[in-house]
Amino acid sequence: MVSTTSGMIEVRWHGRGGQGAKSASAILAEVLFEGGRHVQAFPEYGAERQGAPIRAYNRISSRPIRRRCGVQNPDVVVVTDPTLSVSANPSEGCREDAIYIVNTPEDASSLRARLGLSDSATVLAVDATGITLEELGQNRPHAPLLGALSHVFSDVSAEDFADHFTRKMKSLPPEALEANRRAIMRGREEAVTV
Amino acid sequence: MAFAEAMRQINPDVVAAYPITPSTEIPMKFAEYVADGLVDTEYITVESEHSAITACVGASVAGARVMTASSANGVGLMHEIFPIAAAFRAPIVFGLVNRSLGAPVNIHCDHSDSMPERDSGWIQIYCEDAQEVYDTALMSVRLAEHPDVLTPVFVCQDGFITSHCYEPVDFLDDEAVTEFVGSREPRYPLLDVDNPVSYGSFVMSEHYFEIKRNQMEGMENALRVCREVSGELARITGRDYPPVERYRTDDAEYVIVIMSSAAGVVKDVADDLRSRGVRAGCLRVRMFRPFPSEEISEALSGVKCAAVLDRSASPGGTPPLAAEVRSALYTSCCAGNRMPSPVQSFIYGLGGRDLYPGDVESVFEGLSRGEHFLAPRYIGLREGTGGEERGGR
Numbered sequence: 001m002v003s004t005t006s007g008m009i010e011v012r013w014h015g016r017g018g019q020g021a022k023s024a025s026a027i028l029a030e031v032l033f034e035g036g037r038h039v040q041a042f043p044e045y046g047a048e049r050q051g052a053p054i055r056a057y058n059r060i061s062s063r064p065i066r067r068r069c070g071v072q073n074p075d076v077v078v079v080t081d082p083t084l085s086v087s088a089n090p091s092e093g094c095r096e097d098a099i100y101i102v103n104t105p106e107d108a109s110s111l112r113a114r115l116g117l118s119d120s121a122t123v124l125a126v127d128a129t130g131i132t133l134e135e136l137g138q139n140r141p142h143a144p145l146l147g148a149l150s151h152v153f154s155d156v157s158a159e160d161f162a163d164h165f166t167r168k169m170k171s172l173p174p175e176a177l178e179a180n181r182r183a184i185m186r187g188r189e190e191a192v193t194v
Numbered sequence: 195m196a197f198a199e200a201m202r203q204i205n206p207d208v209v210a211a212y213p214i215t216p217s218t219e220i221p222m223k224f225a226e227y228v229a230d231g232l233v234d235t236e237y238i239t240v241e242s243e244h245s246a247i248t249a250c251v252g253a254s255v256a257g258a259r260v261m262t263a264s265s266a267n268g269v270g271l272m273h274e275i276f277p278i279a280a281a282f283r284a285p286i287v288f289g290l291v292n293r294s295l296g297a298p299v300n301i302h303c304d305h306s307d308s309m310p311e312r313d314s315g316w317i318q319i320y321c322e323d324a325q326e327v328y329d330t331a332l333m334s335v336r337l338a339e340h341p342d343v344l345t346p347v348f349v350c351q352d353g354f355i356t357s358h359c360y361e362p363v364d365f366l367d368d369e370a371v372t373e374f375v376g377s378r379e380p381r382y383p384l385l386d387v388d389n390p391v392s393y394g395s396f397v398m399s400e401h402y403f404e405i406k407r408n409q410m411e412g413m414e415n416a417l418r419v420c421r422e423v424s425g426e427l428a429r430i431t432g433r434d435y436p437p438v439e440r441y442r443t444d445d446a447e448y449v450i451v452i453m454s455s456a457a458g459v460v461k462d463v464a465d466d467l468r469s470r471g472v473r474a475g476c477l478r479v480r481m482f483r484p485f486p487s488e489e490i491s492e493a494l495s496g497v498k499c500a501a502v503l504d505r506s507a508s509p510g511g512t513p514p515l516a517a518e519v520r521s522a523l524y525t526s527c528c529a530g531n532r533m534p535s536p537v538q539s540f541i542y543g544l545g546g547r548d549l550y551p552g553d554v555e556s557v558f559e560g561l562s563r564g565e566h567f568l569a570p571r572y573i574g575l576r577e578g579t580g581g582e583e584r585g586g587r
Contacts, residue, residue, distance in 0.1 A: 026360045033362055041360035045216075045301065066458030068323075068355050069548040 001099055001122065001152045002075060008065065009153075011058035012074040013043075014088040016081045018050040024080070024142035025056040028149060031164045032060050035156050040065050053088055060153075074098060076152055080141050082129065085111065096120050101148050101191070103128035103141045108192040124148050126191040128183075135183045136176070143180045147187025158188040196324040196363050197263065197289040197349065198223035200331035202233055203371035206287075207258035207378075210238035210249035214268035215301050216353040217291035221263055243268040247275040254284035254346075255393045257383030259335065263289035265353060267296060269307040273314070279346050280315025281409055282393055285338030285378070286346040287331065288316070292454070292505075293353040294545045302546020303353040305453070305506040309514045315409055317347040317416050318483040320453040322439075324363045326480075327351045329433055332366075335375045336423045342415040344381065352455040354546065370430060413484050420481060437481035438489045442468065446475030448561040449494060451519055452503040453479045456542070456549045460503075463554040474558050485518050491526035494519075494535065499561040501538045503549075503573070513539055513570055536566045542573035549573065 002009055011028070015021025022043040029041035043056035057071045072093045079085050079102040090100060097120040104111055108125035117123065126148045128141035136143075143165065150158040162181040169177060198220045201209070209228075211221035228237040236253075240246045243264055254260040264272065269290060279286055294304045308318060317337065321327045327349065334347040351357055366374070382391045397405065417437055428434035441461050443449050450460045457478040467474040477493050477500075479486070494500050502520075504513035512520070516539035523534035540557060542549050553573050 029360050039361065042354075042358060045354050045358065065361070067462050067551065068352075068359065068455045068458055069550050072550060 001154060008059055008061040008063075009076065010071040010074045011060070011076040011078065012071045012090075013056040013058075013078045013080065014084045014090050015054050015056065016050075016084070017052045017054050019080055020140060020142045021054060021056045021078075021080050024078075024146060025058050027142075027146060027161070027164060027168065028153075029058055029060070030168070031156055031160050032153060034164070035160070037061065038063060038065050040068070042068075044070065053084060076101070078145055078149070079103060080128070080145060082106070085115065091115060091117060094121075097122075099152055100124065101126070101145060101152065103145060105130055108194040112194050123194050124151060124191045125194070126187055128187060131186045131190065132183050135179045135186070140183075143183035144187025144190070147184040147189075148191040150188050151191060151193070158185055195219060195223060196328040197331050197351070198227075199363075199365060200328050200371075201261055201289075202227045203366070203368050204259070204261065204332065204335055204375050205233045205372075206235055206261045208236045208238065208250070208253035208260045209262060210240055210246045210253070210260075211262045212240055212243045212246040212264070212268065214243070214265050216293055216357050217263040217265040217268070217289060219357070220289050220291070243271040244275065247272040247279065250286050251275060251279045251282060251284050254279070254286050255282050255383070256385045257378070257380035259339070259378040260284070260286045261288070262286065263291065265291045266293035266307045269311065270295060273311065276311055276314035276316060276346075278394075281405065283344035283381075283409070283412065284346055285335075285344055287334045287338055288346065288348050289327075289331070290348040290350045291353045291357045292350055300545040301353070303355050303455075303505070304544045304546070305350070305504070305514075306544070308348060308350050309506045309508075311348065312483055312514060315345065315413065316483065317343075317345050317413065317481075318350060319347065319481050320350045320479070321356065322455055322457050322478065322480075324351075324356060324359065324361055325433070326435065327356065328363055328365065329427060329431065329435065332371060332374060333420070333423045333427055333435070336426075337416060337420055339378050340415075340419045340423075341381065343412050343419050345409075345412045345416060350454065355455045364431070366430065374427065374430065416484050417481070417486060435480060436489075437479075437486035438493060439476075439478040439480060440493050441476040441478065443475035443477050443493050443497075445473055445496075447473040447498040448558055449475045449477050449497045449500045450503060450554065450557060451477045451479060451490070451494075451500060451515065453482065453515060454505065456503070456505070459549055459551055460554050463551050463558065466551075467555070467558055472558065472562065479515060482515070482518070485522070487518070487522035487525060490519060491522045491531070491534070494523065495526070495531065497535050499536050499538070499564065499566070501540055501557050501561055503540045503542050503557070504570075505541075505543045507541050507544070507570075513541055516570065538566055539570040540573050541570050547574050
C-alpha cells in the first residue's frame with residue numbers, strides 16, 4: 001500500500017499504557033531497519049499509568065531521518081484498542097489518503113462511516129483482541145496488528161514480523177512464541193480492507 | 195543506550211552513579227555489563243548524586259579513568275563538586291541527558307540543567323543524535339585526558355528525544371575502540387606514593403588566581419584538541435564533528451543557530467525553503483564550552499539576519515546561546531570585521547515542548563520580513579491569561 005523506497009512514511013500509534021504499543025512500534029522499526037530502511041520509533045513518555053491513552057510514532061525513510069518532533073500529519077494510523085477509535089481522535093491532522101489499522105470487532109464499513117473519513121482514506125479492521133484472546137488467552141493486540149501492518153508495508157512480509165518477534169522475545173516459552181506467530185499470521189489474513 | 199554501549203567498550207576503571215530519569219538507562223545498562231563480567235570496572239553505588247560525583251572525583255585524581263551520567267536535579271545536586279573536579283583537572287567523562295529543572299516536576303527535555311554548569315569549568319558538547327552521542331563519548335575520553343586539556347567533559351544529549359528514540363547507530367568493534375581511547379596516563383596521580391601530591395589544599399590569594407588561570411588555559415586548548423581528535427576518529431569512521439556544524443550557511447541570507455536534537459527539523463525546513471528559492475541555513479553549535487566564537491562569527495558574517503534558538507532561559511537576562519552568539523559577533527566587529535547582522539533571540543521547547551516544522555518556518559518568515567524585537571520571543575507558547583485556551587494546545 002505504501003512504499004518506503006521514496007519519501008518518508010510517518011506512523012502514529014494510539015494505544016493504552018501497558019498494552020505494548022511502544023514495543024510494537026519498536027518492532028515495526030526494527031523489521032523495516034532490517035529491510036534496509038532508515039527508521040525512528042519513539043513514544044510520548046508521560047505518567048505511565050496502566051490503561052491511560054498513549055501515543056507512539058514511527059518514521060520510515062530511504063534517507064537518514066533528521067526531524068525528531070512528534071508526528072503531526074501521519075500517513076498511517078494504528079489504533080490498538082477499540083475504545084480509542086472514539087476517544088483518541090485518530091484522524092487528527094491526518095492526510096486525506098491516510099491508512100487506518102484499527103483493532104475492532106466492528107464491521108469495517110460501519111467503522112469507516114463512524115470515523116467520518118474521506119473517500120481516499122483506507123481502513124483495515126481486524127479483531128486483534130479477539131484473535132489474541134483465542135490464541136494467547138490474553139488481550140495483547142499488537143501481534144495481529146503487526147500482521148495487518150504487513151499489508152501496509154508491502155516490502156516486508158508477515159513472516160518477517162513473526163521471525164523478528166520470535167528472535168526478540170526468545171525468553172518466552174516456545175508455546176507462547178508459537179501462539180504469537182499464529183496471531184501475527186491471523187492478523188494479516190483476517191484484516192478487512194474498506 | 196548509545197552512551198552505555200560506548201562505556202562498555204571504553205571499559206573505564208571506575209563508574210559511580212545514582213540514577214535519575216532520563217539518564218537512568220545508562221547506569222542501569224552499565225550495571226548489567228558489570229554484573230555480566232563484560233567490563234572490569236569498579237562500579238560504586240552511592241546514596242545520592244552528590245556522592246556519585248564526589249566518588250568520581252576521588253577516583254579520577256587517584257589516576258583512574260572515570261565515567262558517570264545524570265540529568266536535571268541530579269546534575270543540580272552535583273553542582274558543588276563540578277568546579278572542584280575541573281580545578282583538580284580530573285578528566286571525567288559525563289553523560290548528561292538534558293532534562294528540565296523542577297519545579298514544576300517535568301521529566302522532559304530542555305537545557306536548564308546543563309546551562310547553570312557552563313561556568314563550572316567543564317567542557318560542554320551538545321549532540322544531535324544517538325550516533326553523535328556514541329562517537330562523542332569515545333572522543334571525549336581522549337579530549338578530557340589530553341595533557342594540554344585535562345578538563346572534564348559533559349556529553350549532552352536531549353532527554354527522551356535522543357536518549358529514548360529507537361534509531362540506527364553504527365558501532366565500532368571493541369578492539370577499534372580500545373585502540374582509539376588507549377589507556378589513561380595520569381599526570382599527578384594521588385596513588386603514586388613515590389611522587390606524593392596533595393589535592394584539595396588550602397590556597398590563599400597568593401596563588402589561587404594563577405591556578406585558575408592555568409585551568410582556563412586547558413579549556414582554551416580544548417577547541418584545537420577537539421578538532422585533532424575528531425579528525426582522527428573521522429579517519430576510522432568517516433564521521434567528522436567540528437565544533438560548529440554549518441548546514442547550507444555558506445551563501446545563506448537567513449540562518450537559525452541552534453543546538454542538539456532540534457537542529458534536524460531546522461535542516462529539513464532549510465532544505466524545503468531552499469527549494470522555494472529562500473536562502474536559508476542552519477548553524478548547529480556542538481561545542482558550547484569552550485565556545486567557538488571565531489567560527490560562529492565567520493559563519494554568520496554574510497547573513498542578512500540570524501535567529502538564535504535557546505532551549506533554556508536566563509530569567510532577567512539574555513538566553514545563554516543568544517548571549518554567546520551576540521558576544522562573538524561584537525568581538526568580531528571590534529576586531530575590524532563588518533558590523534554584525536541583527537540577531538533575534540527565541541526561547542523554545544522548555545519542558546519538552548516539540549519544535550515543529552511550522553514553528554521553524556515561522557521563524558524564517560519573520561527573519562525574511564526583517565522583523566526584529568529587542569526582547570527574546572517564545573516559540574509554541576500559549577500566551578494569554580489562561581481561561582479560554584486552558585487544556586488546548
